[in-house]
Amino acid sequence: MTEPGLPPADGLPAALLDLGVPHLDINPLVAVRTRLARDRGLRRTFEEALEPQSAAVGTLGRPAGLPPHWPEADGAVGRYLPALLFVALAPQVLAWHRALGIPPEVSRSTLADLGRQLTVYRRRHGEGGLGAVSWLTLPFRGELYQLGRLQFQRYRLRAEEAPAGGSPAAGEWCLNLHVPDFCGPLGPGACDRSLAAARAFFPRYFPAEPYRAACIFSWLLDGQLARCLPEDANIVRFQRRFRPLRPNGAPSDDDPLRFVFDDPGVPLARLPRDTALRRALADHLRSGGHWYVGSGWFPL
Template identity: 30%
Template sequence: MEILELCEKIGLQPEVKKRVEEISKEFDFGAAEEILKDLHDYDKMKEAWMRLEEKIGEDSEHMKILTCMLKASADAYEIYQKKGIEDSIYFATMKCYTRFLEEAYERTGRYVFDRYWWTGRQAGCHLFRIGELEYEIICKKSKSPEGGTGISIHIPSDADFSPACVDESLAAAKHFFAEYDSARQSSAYCCHSWLLDPVLQTMLGQDSNIVSFQKRFEIMDIGDAGTDYLEWIFKTQEKDPEKLPEKTTLQRKVKEHILAGKVIRNVYGRLIG
C-alpha cells in the first residue's frame, strides 16, 4: 500500500496529508529502511524510533517522523494480508494517526505529531485495534508484572467504553488471536492504566463504565503515582491543579482529590476469566 492511499483510507486531516505528500516526495526512505524494519522487533522498537528521530534531525511538528511511521504502517499492510488479517482491523488500527493528530490539535491548536514514540507498535504489527479496544502483544524479553508475556489492553480516547462494547471487543480479540496467533490463546490479558485505580470508585457510581471495567480485573500491582490521567480527564495542557476545569463530575472530584494532596496511580491488573 502507498502512503497517500493509507492517508486517504484513515481520513488523515487534509492539511497534514498535504505535508506528508510533500515530505514523501523528497525523503530518502532507503536510508531509513533498516531502522523501520527494526520496528517489527519488539525489543528493538524503542531504540528504532529514537534512532529515527536522531537521523531525521530538525523536524518541525514531527511531520517527517510521521511520514516515516506512515510509510512503515503502509508497508505493514502486506504482513496483514499474508496473515489473513481483515482490512477492517488494519484500518481501524492505523486510524490512530488521525486520532493522535486531532487530540494534539485540541490541546495546542496545531497539528503536531507528538505520539511517534507510541506508533512503532502499530507500524511494527505489535498492536491491533479490535472493536473499541486495542490489544498489544507483549513479547517475552520485555518487562512487565506479568513476566514479559501476554496481551496488554489499551483504551483509545474515542472508544465506546460501555460494558456491552467492551464485552464485544474482548470476545472478538480472543477470536482474533486464536486465528492469527494460536500460541496466544492461553496468554493472560493485562492492563496498566490509571483507569484501574480503585480510588476512582469513591468518585463514581457503581454503574459507571469505568467501575464496570475495573471489576473485570484482578489487581496485580498498585503501581506508581502518575499524571497521565490529567490529559485524558481534563483534556488540557494545564498543570496547575487550581486551574483545571470542572465541567464534569469526574473532573470536579479528581480536582478535589488532587488539591487534597492525593494521587492517582497507574495500576496493573489481569483480566479475570
Template identity: 35%
Template sequence: MSGVWWELDAAEVARRLGFADGVVERLAPVGGVGGPEVALPSDEVVGRLCARLGIEDVDRESLLAARPDAQRDPELWWVLNCSYRLLLAQMGQRRGGDPAWGPLPDNTGTVGRHLFVWAFLAVVPHVRDYHATIGLSDDESWESLRALGEELALSRRLTGRAGLDATWGLPMVFTGVGFRLGRLAFEREPWDGVLNTHVPAGREPLSEAACDASFDRAVEVVEQFPERVEAFACHSWLMDTQLAQYLPASSNIMRFQRRFSGFSDRVEADWAPLEHVFHQRYDEPVVPPALLDELPQRTTLERAIVTHLKRGGRWYNQTGRIRLPRASSRGKWLGA
C-alpha cells in the first residue's frame, strides 16, 4: 500500500483496507483536500492526557507504540484525519448510531485498533471548549472524558487485546453529546425531549443521594440546550423489571429502577449483564451451561443473573422514563 493520504478517496481506502460497507463511506464527505488536518499530541502530552483521562499504564504504552504515521500508513491516516474532522463537524450535535465508528479490519493491526483513540485525543481541546459552553465545570469535563480510559480497560479485559474493537458511546462523549455529572452519565438523544441516562461502572455506590445530585445537576445543564428536554430515559438491563424477583426492594438497583416508569422497548440482552457484571463477552442466542457454571456467585446480583439464565429465563434491556420536575420540585424524582 502506498500513496499520499490526501490524494486517496473513500473507495480506494475501502478497497485497500477491506472495510465493511458504511464505515469509510460515512467518512467520505469530510475527506479530501481542505478542512482541518489532524495534529497528534506529542508523547509527553499524551502521557499527561492519559493521567487525566484515567488511561491505565498498559493501555498508554500500547497506545504510544501504535502511533499512526502518515507516510507509513497513508490509508489509516486518511481514516484518522476524516474521523477527526467528523468529530469536529458533529460537536454538540445529537446523532444516532454511526457506522463510521465500526470495527476496523484485523489487517490494520495494532495501529488500527488504536486509531480512533488518537482521534479522540486530538479533539480533546475542542470538546473541552464545548463543555464550557453548556456550563460543565472543569472537573465535570475531565470526568466525562475519562470514559475513554474506562472503555479501553474494559475492551482489553473482554478481548485480551489492547485498543478498541469498535466504539459507539465514545464518539458521543468526544463531541460533547455524552457527559458525566457525578454518579450518572447522560446523553442528548437524536430526538427532542429526552435526555438518556447511563450508569457507569461504579467507583462509588449507586446511592439515592448520589443519583439525586446527578439528576439535579442534569436539570441545570439542559437549560443551556437549544432543545426543550422534558424527560430522562434509561435503556438498560438495569430497567429489566424481572430483577425485582431476585433483588431486595432496599437494594440500590431496585431503588434506582423505581425512579422510572412506563417501561417499554423490551429487547433480549443476555449479553448485557454478562458484560457489565462479569466482564464476559458472549453474543450467542443462548448462554451455554458450562459458561454459567464458571461465573462467580459472590453477590446477590451475580447469583440472580446466573440463576435466572439457568432456569431458562432471558434478560432484557428495557426503557424507563422520568419526567423533569419543575425547579421548585427538584430532588423529588417520580416516574413519567
C-alpha cells in the first residue's frame, strides 16, 4: 500500500539520500516504512499527523503539533516515524520552492537538515532516531533556508524581543540567524558570503517581506564568551557583528551543554576539555558561573 507522499520501499533510499540522510539510517527507515504499510492503525495516525503539516507548507508561525516520538509505536519505529513524515512532506515543499523559482541547490541544502538532525540524534543518544521534530517544521514549511554557512528564518520580531523604544521594532521583518552543525568553522569569510547570499535571496523570492535587519537568539551571543576565548576566535568575531537587542534572561546552561557536549546531564567534573571552547564552557560552569542565551541584531 502506498502511504501519502512516500515513495515505494525500493525508491525510498534515493529519496533519503536527496535529503542528506546518513547511509547508516537508510535500512532502518526502509524497515519502518514497511511496518507503516502493514499497520493500518499506525498508518492512520501517520496520515493524521501529516495533514496539518501539509496544510502549513508556505505559512509562517504554525504550531508544530508533532510528538518527538510516536506514542503508538515503540523502539526504532517510534524514533524513526517522524523522519518519514518529513520525507512525505518533501515533494510538496520542493514543488512550492519551484513555484517561487528558488534554485534547486538551495532546496537541497535546506531540506538536508533532516539528515543533519538524524546525525545529531545518533551522536547524542547512540542509536538511530529523530529528536528535533519541531525544529524541522521550519525548513519543511518554507520558513527557513540554508544559504552557505548560515540558516535564515523568515521572522517577525516579537514585542518582548525588540529593544524598548529602539530599532528594530516589534513586528518588523527580521532574518533570524541560526548556526547549523557539521558545516565547518564559523569563519568571517564564510559568514560574509552567507549574508551576501541572503541579501540577494530574500528580496527576490519574498519581495513582500522587507528584511532590513538580521537578528539572533543564541548562547553564542553570551558576552561572557568574549572574556573566555581568544579575541580572534571565530565566535568572538561573530559576536562583534551584532548590536544588543535585550538584556539576558534566566541562566540557560543546558544550551551550550547540549550543542557543544551533546548531553546536558553530564556531571561537570566529567565534561571534556579537548578544545578551547569546551575548556571555556566547562571551567566557567565548574567555577559556579552560568551561561545565557544572548540576543543581537545588525542592519542589512
